Every structure is written in structure tokens, then in C-alpha cells.
Amino acid sequence: MTMRVMKVMDGNSATAEAVRQVNPDVVVVQPITPATPIVEKISSFVANGQMDTEIVDVESGQSAISGCIGASAAGGRVFTASASQGLVSMHEILYITASLRLPIVAGVANRALSAPENLYADHSDAMAERNCGWLQFFCENPQEAYDNLIQAYKVAEHMEVRTPVMVSMDGFLTSHSQENLYIEETGEVNEFVGKFNPVFSLLDSEHPVTVGSNAASDYYFEHKVNQLQGMLEARKVIKEVGREFGDRFGRYYGYFEAYKMEDADRAVVLMGSAAGTAKETVDQLRTQGEKVGLLKLRVFRPFPYQELKETLSHLNSIAILDRSFNPGTPGGPLCNEIKAALYDARQKPLVFPYIYGLGGRDIGVNDIAGIFKEIKEKSEKDEIIFEIKYIGLRD
């Protein structure tokens, strides 16, 4: 019998609590709104003897992720947290982390990118890093922030994966909003995650290693394709770990959550905290007899294109809601990749690209209901829209 407790926590506290339970050997800290409370709480856990991790207090995002690289290559478990400008200042090093196959886990409280400077939620920061080779999980609420962080360690450290994982939640909307959630027993969490097994260690003086060589055109290509293997294996491992997590703790996870999709003819696809609003909208429209559903994507990397194709191709129309700025392309990153996933489906829905919530702009039930109405009308007229529609934008 699991001795779980129900607590009230915001996403940052839930993330810090998961980190306390996993107790990484090294945590690299650096303040960056809205992820700062994660590292503050971890620092306070250490100051009060509630975890015995070594803290490295650095001066920048680039140093934070560089410290993680050194610590991980030294053969232990590592955590850091970041957001927005801090995350994108890690850009150069994030690629290297993934190429070196270091199983680092980072918590991210998604926030818009400058300029103008803005502190509030959108996914532009994580999306700027979507091709750096990290696995990317997105969370709807504090419970998922907690659950995903625990699973992230098990996925990242799986011997066939050995790839870093970024766990994203919406800045303020999730990071600073308190909700009820289950906190599992620390012993159970540790048993689930398991012990860290290093592949090599820079501290092993009896087996010296050269990490981070340069490779010219004769070997670079092989390195990159070998690196991809971890991401490909993660497709299987993410599913296994999600099932195992459910068996142990009662909350099951897959690549995405399909909400009332069984008989739906129209759906909204999105990631993050807006899923709560979308579920409420779906429930309301369902009482009026509308056959609508929601697909909330949890795993953006590896992108589950096969599964998305299977789930979405029979629909009549879908609205894809991106919370990031992707200038000069036909949609947000989520939209473009789903369109690519649907390309070779025999039957496919009409796809309508939307962008919402940049810089923390609210989205409400009325907005999503309006989207469902709009895509119904357009698809009845068989009207294809290539233009991105912006939700809640001032005229």
C-alpha cells in the first residue's frame, strides 16, 4: 500500500519536491524567472539537511549547463532549472550535452523570449531548443510537473537512451499556481527511479577517457547518427516508463492524452496548461451535442508522428494551437510537425493553424469554443486556411 499524501503545491514546489526525493548528486543553480523558486527551494532543502546534494551556484545560463556537463561526465546524477533567456543562453551547450549522451534532467518554466522583455508564459524558449537533441516533456499542471520529473530521470538514465530530458511547464500559469496533487513516498520514488549507473566517469583515474573530441568529415556524420539512437530508443522507453509509473502510482502516461477523442469529429491539439481550459470547453460543447475532443501532447521530442497520425487522421478537422512564435513559416512548430505527420495518411483532416497566449496572454473557454465553431464552419464549406490565426490579439 503506497503511503501517498495529498498536498497543495505550485509547479515549482512540485518540481523541487521531486528533485528532493530523487536527490541528485549535484544541482547547478542560477536564478531565472519564473523557474527561480525551484532552485531556491532546493537550496533551502540543502541548507536544512533535507537533501545532501552538492550545489554549484553559477553566474549564467551557459555556466549552469556547462556545470551540469562536467558533473554528469564525472559520473553522477544532475539537475538544473531554467527558463526563457537563461535557457536560450544555454543553446550552444545544450547541443553538446545531447551529443555527449549525458542523462541530465532540467526543469523549465516556459516563458516568452525578449524583445520586448516579458516574464510570462509561452513556449518559445523550449521551442527554440527543439532540435538540440534533448527529449522534451510538457506538463499541464503541478501534478504532471512532479510526475514527469520523476519519469524523466528513469527515461534519461535508461542505458539505451542516455539522453538529456527537459521537463517544461508553463511559467506562472503552472509554475506559480497552486493545486492539489499527490506526493508519493520518497522510498517508492527512489525504488522507481533506481540507482545511477555511470557509463564512464572523469573521476575514474584507472580508466582515463577523452570526452568531447573534434571529428572532421570522416567521422562527424557517424557520431550524429549514433547520437540519434538514444532518441529513437526513447520512443519505446517513454511508453514503458509511463506504464510502469501508472502501475506503481496509479497515474498512467503516454506520448499524449486523448480527451474525449473516441467519437470526435473535430479536435484541438495543444500542449501545456491551456489543456485544462480546453477540457472544460470540450465538456461544455459535448453537453450541446458537439462531437469535439482534445489532444494534449506530452512528448514533443521524440515527436510521436506515427501515433499522432493514427489518432488524428480520421478526424474531419483539427485546430492546432501553438504557444510560440515561429516567424516565416505556415504555423507554429507543433502545427508544422503534425502536418508533416499527416502528409502520408490516406485520409486526413483539414488542419487550421492558430497561435495563442504569447507573452502570457490569457486564453479562455470562449476563445476555444470560438475556434471549434470556426473550424466547423470552415470545414463545412471545405475552406482551407493557410493563414495563421492569432487568438486574443488586439486589432
Added chain:
Amino acid sequence: MMTLKELASREDLFAAGHMLCPGCSIPVILKLVLRATQYPLVTSNATGCLEKGTAHFPRSSWKLNWIHTAVGNAPASMSGITAMYRSLKKQGRLPVQKELKFLVIGGDRATYDSGFQSLSGALARREDFVYLCYDNQMCADTGGQSSSATPIGASTTTTPAGDVLPGKLLSRKNISAVIASHNVPYVAQSAPWIWKDLYRKAEKAFEVFGPAYLNVLSPCPNKWKIPASKTIEVAKLAADTCVWPIYEIKDGTDVTVNYKPKQKLPVTQWLKSQARFKHLLTQENKWIVNKIQEEVDKEWDLLLSLEYKNQNKMRDN
């Protein structure tokens, strides 16, 4: 004091067959520094000549644990390594139950410029590592561009001497003084020609607890345009003209000048030895030569006065 023979008999952790240029000073410096501790070493190496020339997949010159990731982050990367060392040590989980020493290496671009924030941060954290800067006074790895270590008047590919401009117009950054002002336990300047001094300083750097910084002049035959056989000679000329003083600073302020030329030579001797300065030896560029001499004299006098102050302080105690 070690004899050269004794030093040579120690295991060489830097394998033969690297890809650095003929006459390059870096291997000379490195082989001495690596011999200055008997503890196993972990090395974090910034992007630059040394990294390019020694870790070209599938070969490696390193018989010790070594990591390279980028140009601007070697000290931060090392901070992660030392943190993991402390963490695993206190948990009894070290892979080998041995005391280790930590060495960060960067060229002048990685040290003075791109990695300076990372280095300053690590010094502020009082990380227990030795930082070795091999200072060839330019971005040699990328083909000889100017860095903030490049001396005034030098012709580089980004400050070329032309019909209008006489090479670099700005003086170099005095990095050793900047590092010393972090109040770290040990800062030293040395050069490969004075091997006993370099060896002793490296030994001292590994011994002190906390960050130690070694700034070592590394003449670059290729980009300074000197014969490969003249590396050590030119390095000595830098000390005899006081262009590259050999000194150490303990605890941020206690200066000792370790080499005083019997006869201080004019800077023109140094400038004449390298083709990167040859355009300065004309009448219209004499003002730069004068400026260089002024700057060299000023730094040399300052070092001597600081040493005098330090000696008096020691006498008073």
C-alpha cells in the same frame, strides 16, 4: 629541486604524435605542468589549438581524464566535475578511492575573452583547481586573429598592418593582475624558457588549496612568424626586454619578481625578433614603439615597487 633527468623519467601523460605545429610551445609547457603533480589529474580543456591538436577523433594524446566542450565554459565545466567529486567522495561512491587534482587549460582567447566570465565565476567560488593559460597572444587556432591578449602594434589578420593602420591600436589586457584581484591564493607568470621556474610554479599551484592561475607565454612560430627552432629563444627575449615579466602573486597582493635581467634590453629587440612587428620599425610608427616601451617600463617598475613593498612587509613581520 627536480633535475631535468628526474622529470623526464616521470610518466608522460601527454602522448607523442599530436597535431600541434612544429616548434609550438604548448607541448613544452604542458609536459612540465603535467609532471608537477603526482596525483591523478582531471582536465577541462577549452576549445583552441591544444584541443584541436590533441583530440582529433579517433585519436587522443591524453593519458588522463580529459573533457572539452566549448571555448567559453571550461572553468564552469570543471566546477561541475569538482562538485561531483565532493558529492561522490562524501557518499563513499568514488570510482577509485584516490585523491585527485584538477586542471583547466585554455588559450588566451578562451581565458582573457570568451571564457572570462566563466573563469571569474569559478574563481569567486574558490574552486580548488589549477588554471593554465597558454598565452600565444592571439587566436592562433582560427588563423591568427587579434584577442585582448594581443599586444599593441601587432599585425594580426583582424588588425593587419596596412597603408593606413599600423596593426593593433589597443594595448593588451593585464590578465594576471585581473586574476590576482580576485584574491586567489596563487597567480604566476612564467614561460617555457625558464623551465625550473615554470615547474616550481606548477607544483606550487597544485599544492595550494583553492584556485591557482598560471599565465604562460607560448610563442607561436606559425603566427608570430618566427622559425620553429626559435620558440624558446624568443620567449627568453620577452623576459629580457621585460615584455613578459616572470613573477608570482600570493594571496592577491604579495608580489615576487622571479627573474630580473642583468641588462634590461630595449623592446625593439623583442619587436625585431618577429615578423608580426616588422612594420613598427619604421620612422612613422616610432610612436608605437615608444608607447610599447613606456608601457613595459611602467609595468616593470610597478612590479618592482610591489615586490619591494612585499619584502618590507615580510621584514616587518
